[in-house]
Amino acid sequence: MxxxxxxxxxxxxxxxxxxxxxxxxxxxxxxxxxxxxxxxxxxxxxxxxxxxxxHPPYTIKNYTDIFQSSGVFRWLWNSAVVSIGVTVGILVLSSLAGYGFARAEFKGRDIIFVLVLLGLAVPEQAVIIARHQMFSDLKMHNTYPAIILPGLSSAFGVFLMTQYFKAIPKDIDEAAMLDNASRFKIFWKVLLPLTIPAQATLGIFSFLGAWNDYLWPLISATKPEMFTITVGMASTQTNFAQSEGLGFLMAQAIFAGLPVFIVYLFFQKYIVRAVAGAAIN
Structure with a gap:
């Protein structure tokens, strides 16, 4: 009973x-x-x-109006280059740093790791003036490196990859060393494939953040041909866009978010697997 x-x-x-x-x-x-x-x-x-x-009528004119802007495909290309560049850079640097913090023994490792994590507490707005001045002195504004490089510092990415590497038993490393595998070979061929769920999750969030980023591209890219999709579409809006073209604004929002949604659909299984693995650990 x-x-x-x-x-x-x-x-x-x-x-x-x-x-x-x-x-x-x-x-x-x-x-x-x-x-x-x-x-x-x-x-x-x-x-x-x-x-x-x-209720009707409905129209697709709001979407066709987007393509009437001569720069929209250039803005899409810029966003794709920046987002992919930031994502690949974060994955490479975070994986290497995570492996180093999790496996390597060196003096001051824990202190350096804490300093990296402190980056999570520093908002982007706090360093935006110094960053602008630095890239201005280097005459790098209105270039892809100027928009991509600041996004490569990901304290969250280093933390995530460090935790995943730590969760992998060290017996795997020792077994590979017995087969005369080098440190890099152990990292590249043995351990890195085991972190694919974490990398996929980090890649999704990195791509999403880079694609939706508005503040830094707005400051660094002052020429229309270097606008990202967020800055470019904002530049097409007038002061009275919300009252005169609300449907057009909504179409812009859907259009700008569609690529990220498509990317998520392709990689959602890795996110679920990563979350499940974190819950088990």
Missing amino acids: AASEHIVGRGIGNKLILFSVILVAIMWMLPIAWTLLLSFKPNSELMISTASAF
Whole structure:
């Protein structure tokens, strides 16, 4: 009797958890659905009332207007170059640093690791003036390196990769050393493939952050041909864009976020695997 009551109680608890998760998911999706709906409405209709979003007419003109800007494909290319460059750089540097902190023994290792983690507490806005002055003195503004290089310092990436390397048993390293494998070979051929879930997760967040970054590209890229998609689309908006072209604004938001959504769809299984692994550890 007690066992059956326990099973029934656990079943009710699981249903409540499932209901809560579904409710939170719906609440999270509502703003996206609202944005998508507005993006297909004529701006003239939205100027009267946004309630018109729930009934025809609908149009794709807001999306076709985006492509009428001669620089949109250049901005997409710039964002792709910057985002991929930042992502690859973070993965390479974080993997090497994580392996060093997790496996190498050297003087001051723990102190240096703490100093790296302190980078998590420093907001980007606190160093933006010094960074701008440095790249200005080097005459590097309006170049890809100027937009990419500041994004390569990822304290979170170093911390994540360090923890993953520490979770891998050292017996694997010792077995590889018995086969006369070098340090780099152990890192590259043995340990690095075991951290693919962590790298995929870090890559997704790095790509997302670089693609959506607005502040630094706005400061560093002053020429239209070097705008990223976020800066470029913001430059097309007038002071009265929200009242005169709300549907166009929503279409811009959907268009700018679509590449990130596609990337996430391809790599979501690695994120789930990484989260599951972290929960087990």
